[in-house]
Amino acid sequence: xxxxxxxxxxxxxxxxxxxxxxxxxxxxxxxxxxxxxxxxxxxxxxxxxxxxxxxxxxxxxxxxxxxxxxxxxxxxxxxxxxxxxxxxxxxxxxxxxxxxxxxxxxxxxxxxxxxxxxxxx
Amino acid sequence: xxxxxxxxxxxxxxxxxxxxxxxxxxxxxxxxxxxxxxxxxxxxxxxxxxxxxxxxxxxxxxxxxxxxxxxxxxxxxxxxxxxxxxxxxxxxxxxxxxxxxxxxxxxxxxxxxxxxxxxxxxxxxxxxxxxxxxxxxxxxxxxxxxxxxxxxxxxxxxxxxxxxxxxxxxxxxxxxxxxxxxxxxxxxxxxxxxxxxxxxxxxxxxxxxxxxxxxxxxxxxxxxxxxxxxxxxxxxxxxxxxxxxxxxxxxxxxxxxxxxxxxxxxxxxxxxxxxxxxxxxxxxxxxxxxxxxxxxxxxxxxxxxxxxxxxxxxxxxxxxxxxxxxxxxxxxxxxxxxxxxxxxxxxxxxxxxxxxxxxxxxxxxxxxxxxxxxxxxxxxxxxxxxxxxxxxxxxxxxxxxxxxxxxxxxxxxxxxxxxxxxxxxxxxxxxxxxxxxxxxxxxxxxxxxxxxxxxxxxxxxxxxxxxxxxxxxxxxxxxxxxxxxxxxxxxxxxxxxxxxxxxxxxxxxxxxxxxxxxxxxxxxxxxxxxxxxxxxxxxxxxxxxxxxxxxxxxxxxxxxxxxxxxxxxxxxxxxxxxxxxxxxxxxxxxxxxxxxxxxxxxxxxxxxxxxxxxxxxxxxxxxxxxxxxxxxxxxxxxxxxxxxxxxxxxxxxxxxxxxxxxxxxxxxxxxxxx
Numbered sequence: 001x002x003x004x005x006x007x008x009x010x011x012x013x014x015x016x017x018x019x020x021x022x023x024x025x026x027x028x029x030x031x032x033x034x035x036x037x038x039x040x041x042x043x044x045x046x047x048x049x050x051x052x053x054x055x056x057x058x059x060x061x062x063x064x065x066x067x068x069x070x071x072x073x074x075x076x077x078x079x080x081x082x083x084x085x086x087x088x089x090x091x092x093x094x095x096x097x098x099x100x101x102x103x104x105x106x107x108x109x110x111x112x113x114x115x116x117x118x119x120x121x
Numbered sequence: 122x123x124x125x126x127x128x129x130x131x132x133x134x135x136x137x138x139x140x141x142x143x144x145x146x147x148x149x150x151x152x153x154x155x156x157x158x159x160x161x162x163x164x165x166x167x168x169x170x171x172x173x174x175x176x177x178x179x180x181x182x183x184x185x186x187x188x189x190x191x192x193x194x195x196x197x198x199x200x201x202x203x204x205x206x207x208x209x210x211x212x213x214x215x216x217x218x219x220x221x222x223x224x225x226x227x228x229x230x231x232x233x234x235x236x237x238x239x240x241x242x243x244x245x246x247x248x249x250x251x252x253x254x255x256x257x258x259x260x261x262x263x264x265x266x267x268x269x270x271x272x273x274x275x276x277x278x279x280x281x282x283x284x285x286x287x288x289x290x291x292x293x294x295x296x297x298x299x300x301x302x303x304x305x306x307x308x309x310x311x312x313x314x315x316x317x318x319x320x321x322x323x324x325x326x327x328x329x330x331x332x333x334x335x336x337x338x339x340x341x342x343x344x345x346x347x348x349x350x351x352x353x354x355x356x357x358x359x360x361x362x363x364x365x366x367x368x369x370x371x372x373x374x375x376x377x378x379x380x381x382x383x384x385x386x387x388x389x390x391x392x393x394x395x396x397x398x399x400x401x402x403x404x405x406x407x408x409x410x411x412x413x414x415x416x417x418x419x420x421x422x423x424x425x426x427x428x429x430x431x432x433x434x435x436x437x438x439x440x441x442x443x444x445x446x447x448x449x450x451x452x453x454x455x456x457x458x459x460x461x462x463x464x465x466x467x468x469x470x471x472x473x474x475x476x477x478x479x480x481x482x483x484x485x486x487x488x489x490x491x492x493x494x495x496x497x498x499x500x501x502x503x504x505x506x507x508x509x510x511x512x513x514x515x516x517x518x519x520x521x522x523x524x525x526x527x528x529x530x531x532x533x534x535x536x537x538x539x540x541x542x543x544x545x546x547x548x549x550x551x552x553x554x555x556x557x558x559x560x561x562x563x564x565x566x567x568x569x570x571x572x573x574x575x576x577x578x579x580x581x582x583x584x585x586x587x588x589x590x591x592x593x594x595x596x597x598x599x600x601x602x603x604x605x606x607x608x609x610x611x612x613x614x615x616x617x618x619x620x621x622x623x624x625x626x627x628x629x630x631x632x633x634x635x636x637x638x639x640x641x642x643x644x645x646x647x648x649x650x651x652x653x654x655x656x657x658x659x660x661x662x663x664x665x666x667x668x669x670x671x672x673x674x675x676x677x678x679x680x681x682x683x684x685x686x687x688x689x690x691x692x693x694x695x696x697x698x699x700x701x702x703x704x705x706x707x708x709x710x711x712x713x714x715x716x717x718x719x720x721x722x723x724x725x726x727x728x729x730x731x732x733x734x735x736x737x738x739x740x741x742x743x744x745x746x747x748x749x750x751x752x753x754x755x756x757x758x759x760x761x762x763x764x765x766x767x768x769x770x771x772x773x774x775x776x777x778x779x780x781x782x783x784x785x786x787x788x789x790x791x792x793x794x795x
Contacts, residue, residue, distance in 0.1 A: 010162075011170045013129035020125070055165045084169040106172045108291075110284055 003048040003120055004028040008038035008064060009082070010056045014105070018051060018082070021109045022116070035059025039067055042074055048120050051103075054083035054090065062097045069098040078119045082107065129174040131410060133219055136167045141212050142476055144205060145483060151200045160208075161190040167215075175291065176222045178233060179215060185240045186211055192244065207239050209480075223262050223326050225354075262293075262326050264355040266381045268346040270318035275342045282343075286319055288335040293325025294356050296365060302374040320375050322365060324354045348378055350385040361388035413506065416467055420653055423463045424745040427654060428764055430456045431742070435766035457743065460654060468503035468650075471549050471558070474513055475500050478547060481517055485524045492531050492542040493524065502549035504556050508648055511628050512558070515621040519560050519644050520545070522617060527564030527642055537639070539563065556650060561643040567636035569593050576602070594634055598622040629760055629775070657773065659742040659765075660722070660735040663711025666771040667735075668744045668763060669722065673776040675730060676723040677738055682714050685734060690787045693721065693732065702732035703783050726780045733776075744773055758782055 005027050009015045019029045030047070032038040034056035041047065050068065054061040061081055068074050078100040091102055100119055103112060140163045147156040164187040171180035186208060192198040214232055224230040267289060271282040286297055298320040304310065323332065329347060336345050355361050364384050367373055376384075430453055437449035475497045486493040504512075528534075528543030535541055546561045569590055576582045576596045596602060600619040625632045629649045636642040649655075657668035678695045685691070689707050692699050702721060706713045714736050721732040744763035749756065758779040759772045 011132065011166045013125055013132050013170050014173055016128060017125055017173060053169070055162050057159075057162060084165065084172060105169045106175075109287065 002026050002028050004030060004046060005049045005051060005116070006030045006032065006038060006041050006047050008032045008035060008050065008052040008056065008061070010034055010053060014053070014082075018112070021112055025113050025116075027116075033057075035061070035064035035067070038064055042068065042071060044073065047074070047077060049116060050077060050079040051082050051116075052079065054081055054085050054094075062094055062099075065094065065097040065099050080115065080119065082112075126174050127412075128410075129170050129176070130219055132170065133167055133176075133179070134216070136163050137212055137215050137219075138473070138476055139163050140167070141209070141480060144209055144212065145476075145479055147200070148202070148205055148483070151202070151205070154194075157190055157194050157200070161187060161194055164190060175293070176219065178222050178224055179218050182211060182215065182218070182233065182237060182240075185237060185244070189240060189244045198244065201243075204243050207236065207243060209484075211236050211240065225262060261352070262324055262354050263349050264351040264353065264385065265321075265323045265325065265329070265332060266346070266348050266350045266378055266385075267321040267323055267332065268318070268344070268375060268378065269321070269336070270344040271315045272342045272344075273314040273316070275315045276313055282315060282317070282319070285335055285343075286321065289321055289323055289332065292327050292332060292335075293323055294354075295324070296322040296356060296362060298322075298365060300373065300375045302372055304372075318375060320365075320381070322350075322355060322362075322381075324356050346378055348382075350382055351388075355385055355388055358388040361385065411466075416506070419463055420467060423460050424653060426456055427460060427743050427745050428766075431766035432768075433766075460743065464505075464650070464654075467506050469506050469509055470501050470503050471509060472500040474509060474516070475547070477513065478516065478520060481520055482524065482545065485521065489524060490530070491524060491528055493528060493545055494542045495545045495547070497547045499549040502551065502556055504648060505650065505653075508628055508630075511624065512630070512646065512648060515624045515632075515646070516547075516558065516560070518617050518621050520547075523560060523562045523564065523642070527562040527566075529565050552647070555647045558646045558648065559643060560646075561641065563641040566638040566641050567594060567597070567634070568638055572596055594636065597634060598632070626757070631777075653746055655744050655746060655760075655773065657742050657744040657763075658722075659739040659771065660720070661737040661739060662705050662709060662735050663713070665709070665711060666739070666765060666769065667709075668742060668771050668773040669724075669776060670773070671741065673724050673726075674722055675725045678721040678723065678732070679718045680721055682717055682719045685713075685719050687713065689783070695721070695723070695732075700730060700732045702734060703780070705733045705735060708779075708783065724776050724780065726777065731780050733780075744771070746773060 005022050007015055007018050007022075007029060009018065010033055015031050015033075019031060022029050030041050032041060035052070036058040038050070038052065039059070050064075052061045052064055056064075059067070061083065065079050068077060068079060079098065080101045080103055081094055081099050082103045082105060084105045094102065101115060103115060140160065143156055143159050143163065147153060147160065150156070164183050168180050168183040168187055171177070171183060189198065189204060189208075193200050193204075198204075214229075214236055217226075217229055218224065218233065221229055224233055269282070269285065271285075275282060289295060290297065300318045300320060301316065303318065304316045310316075325332070329349065332347050333345075336343060361384055365376070365381070430449075433449050434453060437446040478497065479495060482493055482495040523545055524543075528545070529537070529539075531541045534543065544563045546559075548559045548561070550557055550559075573582070573588070573593050576593070576599075577584050579602065581596055581599055581602065582588060582593075598618045598621070602619070622632050625646055625648070631647040632644065633647075634642065634644050655668075656671040658671055658674055660667050660669060680693060684693070685702075685704060687704070687707060689704055691702050691704065693702050694700070700721070700723065705711070720735050720738050722735060722738070723730050723732050742763075742765075744761075746761040746763060748761055749759060753759065758775055760775040760778075761773045762770050763773055765771050
């Protein structure tokens with residue numbers, strides 16, 4: 001069965017781009033426009049990976065990670081940050097919150113897929 | 122990728138518009154932390170997407186701005202009007218950069234550097250560590266030819282050659298031509314081998330090393346040629362692109378570098394070749410986005426359908442078959458509903474315009490040192506997309522006039538006992554089948570005597586003749602008229618209002634001005650809801666058919682033909698009232714009907730009704746408007762023409778303009794019979 005990946009990004013073009021990339025690799029994709037929207041998908045259904053932006057209008061990336069980690073069903077769900085931010089301090093903050101990995105925008109599509117493959121096996 | 126890029130451009134324009142709106146709010150309260158948050162976030166999103174889609178210049182500038190607002194957010198920098206000013210200027214600049222991300226236009230390039238410097242400067246006043254390295258200006262667009270022939274066995278080491286092509290495409294704009302000439306016939310084909318080769322025309326500002334970098338891991342498994350073939354963007358040359366594309370025959374062998382070089386030389390190089398334009402429409406977040414050309418296509422198809430439907434109705438009528446008539450009538454109902462729906466889809470709220478207006482008022486009031494309270498009402502009023510596009514400039518001009526000439530300086534206002542802030546009110550509302558946009562100020566108003574004197578001095582009117590106030594006010598719309606004592610940068614070159622009127626009339630609109638001296642001026646722009654199809658009444662006059670807009674028609678009367686004289690203007694009694702009647706047979710030089718009955722159509726014209734003569738009222742008709750072309754641009758009594766069911770052409774009469782012309786003619790000849 002193909003794996004399901006949840007994307008959270010407030011930019012439609014980025015969402016589309018990531019979705020196309022993931023779908024081309026055979027993944028199921030769920031899309032959400034911010035953290036609050038993303039949490040709606042975490043309703044018991046199986047999700048294999050979350051890819052989230054850092055800065056979003058309602059509930060930013062780090063707050064989202066904390067929310068996800070607080071839920072028992074999803075406490076081990078891998079979460080990747082996909083962001084333009086590359087500051088070490090932010091990375092550390094995300095790591096503390098429970099992020100699995102960090103991909104800097106702009107990204108190469110194959111690189112994204114390669115990272116995903118490693119994370120969800 | 123191109124689709125996504127277009128999506129990005131649309132999204133970016135929306136983000137920029139959002140940014141502008143929030144910045145204008147922020148200006149009112151520089152301590153508003155929430156605004157700073159929003160500004161920062163919008164910039165961040167913009168930066169991220171821009172870098173993803175290769176809009177590096179846009180991304181770099183936004184990055185610097187974002188850093189400033191990040192510092193403001195963290196309390197390291199205090200927000201000042203200066204910073205806001207630079208930000209707004211940058212926003213304007215970004216709107217241009219998005220259509221020319223490589224900064225091919227030298228003015229744009231200079232502006233870009235100026236802004237980067239300015240942003241750095243404001244940031245460095247308080248903060249040292251800002252800025253990235255900018256490679257802008259060092260590299261310029263060039264066109265490369267790339268040939269890539271992967272070895273037959275490339276699949277075996279797990280390489281997908283298409284990724285290479287994707288990477289190439291990501292470097293700029295590209296034309297990719299797969300060549301399949303090596304594909305053997307089916308019996309000899311091995312699906313595990315790669316037979317495809319690629320020719321790519323790539324336009325990029327990246328150095329050649331970056332292009333060869335794409336192939337770094339496959340050098341051994343591919344035959345590669347990379348060559349710069351032009352310093353210009355050859356993809357803008359249709360002839361070159363067409364020649365490269367050929368007729369899409371997959372069996373065509375690669376052109377090879379030599380031939381491509383020759384084609385490149387042949388393509389005439391004009392530096393400012395048509396730049397690719399993206400048209401963006403602002404759409405609610407709860408709706409889906411549709412490319413505007415798809416809408417145009419939909420409207421065209423609906424128009425075609427309406428025309429075909431007319432033919433069907435005519436056939437049904439001619440053949441007198443009850444069943445066919447049934448189907449035809451049903452089809453007509455559906456067509457009408459489809460038409461109305463399609464119209465609705467093309468309507469956009471004028472809200473999208475209002476930000477531009479607010480911005481203009483803000484910038485100008487600063488420049489002119491006037492204090493203005495600008496209020497917009499009814500911004501959810503919808504208009505056809507094409508009308509909105511055409512009405513923007515006239516409104517901007519009116520607002521400029523308002524600010525420059527209408528509203529007095531704060532000192533003068535106080536002296537006159539008015540509030541220090543001038544007020545400009547923009548109101549949009551529906552009125553019948555039209556939309557009215559009203560711009561009202563509480564400024565000094567129009568000095569009628571001054572206008573009269575000026576008009577006499579300019580030879581526009583005669584001193585002896587008496588004119589009504591409205592007639593004098595109308596002179597403001599005459600070419601070359603200006604009452605401003607001084608010509609300023611903002612407006613007042615005297616080429617304004619006549620162009621405003623002409624532009625608005627070109628979309629079948631009307632502009633009127635009323636004013637009270639010392640109290641203010643109101644300018645009303647009346648616009649049709651749509652331009653493409655009108656509900657009309659088909660009538661026969663002599664040998665020709667004409668369409669009258671249904672909205673103009675009040676009532677129809679019958680009269681014996683012999684009672685109609687050959688005079689242009691005459692009077693007849695209907696419903697116990699004396700109705701002035703124009704003999705349209707005379708006007709259009711159509712053969713007069715001397716026997717039987719003539720129909721008089723009563724038209725609602727301004728304050729009083731007017732009758733016009735027609736031979737026969739055929740019935741309601743949905744007229745698909747076709748422009749008349751330049752040959753007929755003097756005939757403004759016709760708003761267009763339409764094709765009838767039998768293939769003949771009917772002219773669509775603009776009743777207001779026709780009657781206005783006729784009235785003027787009658788007054789001129791002094792033949793108005795009492």
